Amino acid sequence: MRDKARQDKAKQDKELVLKGQCILNTRPAHQQDGLKLLLEAQGAKVIAFPAIEIIEPETTDFHRSLIENIEHYHIALFVSRNAVDGAFRYLEPDKLPAELQLGVIGDASYRALLHRINLAEERLIRGHPHNSEGLLATSALQQVAGKNILIFRGQQGRNLLGDELRARGASVSYCEVYRRKKPEYGADSFAQITTEQFPTLVVFTSNEGMENLLALTNSRERGELLGITWLLISERMRESAINLGHNAATIIAANANDEGIQQTINEWASKQAV
Known part of the structure; x- marks a missing residue:
């Protein structure tokens, strides 16, 4: 019985691919x-x-008038799950x-949107990969001349979209529905x-997160952090990591959602064990 219990535990430990990882x-x-x-x-x-x-922005007249003015737009784009959550503080x-x-960027944004509204497939715009470039490559955003497009994002977000x-000829407005700040x-x-x-x-999901963590640690801790593996969600972030002084391996998540990050970490850990 004891041998069987030890064998079962050994099998269980083997199946726990992240055992020993922090x-x-x-x-x-x-x-x-x-x-x-x-x-x-x-x-x-x-x-x-x-x-x-993530904190709420200062409410402006633009926010207050969204319910009435949303009818003037042909397309609304949400750059993140936080953008969806923030937008529906002002939308009904x-x-x-x-x-x-x-339109949404990422699976988390898609799920957050479906949680709030019943969305017919023909109204939805999703791109692959899950970034601004992927969304811009969709057929729905190719012929947009003369259309009014509203982009929900955080303050000081990327302007690429x-x-x-x-x-391409569209009239574009931004609605900033959340702010990022460094925690205390x-x-x-x-x-x-x-x-x-x-x-x-x-695990990092933004350039700002990388910068903030290094700012929140002392010189010894920063040195150790710069020498261990970082998981990022885009190649663009890899360049930023190098500029911050990171000198160890970086891995790019298969997807920015929880499952995609877990999958990538599992694959990384499996290679470490070989």
């Missing part, structure tokens, strides 16, 4: 739980240290024009959560 999750606090559960189910220790805080699902096309759509921590907060085990991999 993953630092820097996503905003309200986006931590799903990934944490997936990684822990594979045996990882997960340390939560949000490097970005049952007051959206039936002919309004809705709007710039390219304007170049005590001087030794990072040291306290990494005392037992320093991370073997860090």
Whole structure:
């Protein structure tokens, strides 16, 4: 019986591909739980240290008039799940024009949108890969001359989407529905959560998250962080990581959602074990 129990435990440990790994999750606090559960189910220790805080912007007249003015737009685009959540603080699902096309970047944005409205497939615009370039490549955004397009995003977001759509003849407006800020921590907060085990991999989903984490740590901690594997969600982020001084391996998530990040980390860990 004891031999059988040992064999079962050995088999279970072998199946836990992330056993022994310590993953630092820097996503905003309200986006931590799903990934944490997936990684822990594979045996990882997960340390939560949000490097970005998502807060509401100052409400403007543009925000207040959205319900009435949304009918003037042909297309509304949401650049992230936070953009969907932020937009529907000002929009009412049952007051959206039936002919309004809705575009999203990423699976998380898509699911957040479906959670709020019943969306017919012909009204939906989704691109692959899940970034601005992928959305711009969709057939629905090729012939947009004369159309009014509204882009929901965070403050100081990328201008690529709007710039390219304007170049194609569209009239583009931005609606900034959330702000990012660097969280406030005590001087030794990072040291306290990494005392037992320093991370073997860090999950970043934005350039700002990388910058903030390095700013929130001391010189010794920064040196260690720059020397371990980082998971990123785009090649563009890899360039930023190099510019920040990261000198270890980077891996790019198959998808920016929880499942895509988990899959990529599992594949990375499997290679480490060989």
